[in-house]
Amino acid sequence: MRKIAYVLVVTLLIIAGCGGGEKPEFSEEQMDYIPPPQRTNLPPASGGFVIAVGEETITADQIIEPLLPAFAEVARQNDFETFIAQTAPKINDYLTTQISNILLYQMAKKDAAESIDEILEAEAEKRVREFIVSFKGDYAKAEQELKRMGMDWEKFKEYQKRVMMSQSYISSQLPEDISPTHSELLEYYDDVKDTEYITPASLRFWLIDIMPEKFEGTKDEKYEKAKELAMKVFKEIENGADFAEMAKKYSHGHKSQAGGKWKAISPDSLASPYDILAVAAERTEHGNVVGPIDVKNHFFIMKLIEKKGKNVQTFEQVQNQIEAKMSFAKRRKAIDDLGLKLVQQAAIGNKGPFIAYCARRIYEIANE
Secondary structure, eight states: HHHHHHHHHHHHHHTTTTTTSSSSSOTTGGGTTTTOOOGOOOOOOOOOSSSEEEEEEEEEHHHHHHHHHHHHHHHHSSSSHHHHHHHHHHHHHHEEEHHHHHHHHHHHHOOOOOOOOHHHHHHHHHHHHHHHHTTTTTTHHHHHHHHHOOHHHHHHHHHHHHHHHHHHHHHHHHHHHOOOOOHHHHHHHHHHHHHHHHOOOEEEEEEEOOOOOGSOOHHHHHHHHHHHHHHHHHHHTTTTTOHHHHHHHHHSSTTGTTBBBOOBBBGGOOOOOTTHHHHHHHTTTTOEEEEEEETTEEEEEEEEEEEOOOOOOOOHHHHHHHHHHHHHHHHHHHHHHHHHHHHHTTTTHHHHHHHHHHHHHHHHHHHH
């Protein structure tokens, strides 16, 4: 009965992955825990020192190669003792994940019905075709990419089968209902609403910026000429002149040719002397023209288009987001717990020396 149920789980998973409109069983973030069938994440060729996991092995190269890019700079900047103190826990986590993946596959294989091979073979062939299509149907380019990753078509198919088997086994082992309760959703919302669900304040305005430095004469003469022009422009706008046209004609600001139009911006992001515009916006209403504002060698004339205060989104507005986030967190924890339980039960030996060896080789390669 268990094997029949397992075949059903695999069949449903395959149907969900065949473009039938259903959502996939696992998100991209969850695939970090079980390598997804994508060409960019296929396992590299490996060899060297190994650690046994049931009937399979993990080589040192399988650990070293993917971790080297992330750890190389740390290795070059520190002595070995500091390096290993910083990286050994991360190497252990990565190794544990790889061991967990193998054990999950082994458990899936053990529980699978005999007919599972036919189902997996058909789906693996489909994945092969999809891989070739991803290279616009160019078989030679697809094969070249596989060779670059140390694989051939048979290894590629076996990799797809392993992923499907492992995913299906996990699906069959997870709790049926991991949805958070309404009270859990509310509690989470109350804890994070003031940091995660804030709609920031914003301003949108048009601006004419008249600068004394653009005029000729002494410092005082420049100032008076700029002030006189600013007053003239402001009065013309009050009498019905088009703001954008006046900006194009008289503004010295960098937005002048765009009619002085600024995109929506956070009031807090306005640096001096433009921060005065946020203060002016607080004192007026949408559509009003304010000015001339005399500040630090500028005469500003601002037309306020829109202002929005900081706002906390309601629980109803974000309830679906929170539920999806919490459900995923629960599912990921369940997956982690399942994998860790299998690793603990397997009692894999020799992990310490293996991790030390991987760390030593990463350090040596990075400093060659």
